[in-house]
Amino acid sequence: MKVLGALMGWALTLTAVVAIGVLLIPSAMGLERYVLVGGSMEPTIHKGSVIFDEKVPTKTLTKGDVITYTPPSVDKPVTHRIIGIKQTKEGRVYTIKGDANKATDPGPVTFPNKTQAKFKYAVPYLGYLFIGLGNPTHRLFILGLPALIIAFSYFVRLWRDASKAQSLNRKVSS
Numbered sequence: 001m002k003v004l005g006a007l008m009g010w011a012l013t014l015t016a017v018v019a020i021g022v023l024l025i026p027s028a029m030g031l032e033r034y035v036l037v038g039g040s041m042e043p044t045i046h047k048g049s050v051i052f053d054e055k056v057p058t059k060t061l062t063k064g065d066v067i068t069y070t071p072p073s074v075d076k077p078v079t080h081r082i083i084g085i086k087q088t089k090e091g092r093v094y095t096i097k098g099d100a101n102k103a104t105d106p107g108p109v110t111f112p113n114k115t116q117a118k119f120k121y122a123v124p125y126l127g128y129l130f131i132g133l134g135n136p137t138h139r140l141f142i143l144g145l146p147a148l149i150i151a152f153s154y155f156v157r158l159w160r161d162a163s164k165a166q167s168l169n170r171k172v173s174s
Helices: 002-028 126-133 136-173
Strands: 032-035 050-057 066-069 078-088 091-097 115-123
Touching (some): 002 032, 050 066, 050 126
8 A cells, every 4th residue: 555655656747757757848838738528620630638839920821720719799709710711901801710620710810919829739538637627526536536545545654653562562562
């Protein structure tokens, strides 16, 4: 049990270090991070992936680029592909669609800012941790179970140490 507790502690520490590295290093390099909670970009980018986007000049966007933006009718960002660009006298107008979606995003889509978040790479499955942490029951399980296992292993160790001490006291008393 002592070995199990030590292994669990090391595994949790290693997981935390890797997760922090995967999340903080790209952010320090200026990349934005998003969690894909839907399957609209399947099979290109899977649900549950953490995606990293870089800010690029809007004028450099081309057909086929995958971007993260907030559509006018939605309050959360979505990651979809540019499938068409038209030049109008007001500026560029984009047609955007998720790879798994049959319909395009409601449009026309324009980007008033000079920069736009463009997909760079994804880390599959890591986003499920964040999705899980958003649910209070899952959060309790994700954070509480490892803590419970570690506490149990220490309790067992204390129990064994107390038993050994009691045995030694009996031998000394005899």
